[in-house]
Amino acid sequence: MLERKKEIELELATLASQHNPDILSPDPSDQAASASFEDLAISLEQRQREEYDRILKALEMLAAGSYGICVDCGGDIEEKRLLVYPNASRCLACQKAYEQNVC
């Protein structure tokens, strides 16, 4: 978990340093290509930020000693569920009940 966080921090730093759009590109077709690449880089960056946020939240929960513990019933959250939702705060049963109450 901590290693993945470092990896993402590194990727974000790399993306940030690459974030220098070349406005003075002389070839118009080059410009179009770099613009779409720019879009791609931005969406990639957003996805990574989201993942980074998820991991950060999970790390906070881990530090607080509540990681993997359901906030509703106090039971363990399924490991499979934590792999998909690292910041899950409820076990599957409580999450379903919670969603039903919300809707």
Ligand SMILES: [Zn+2]
């Ligand atoms: Zn529960």
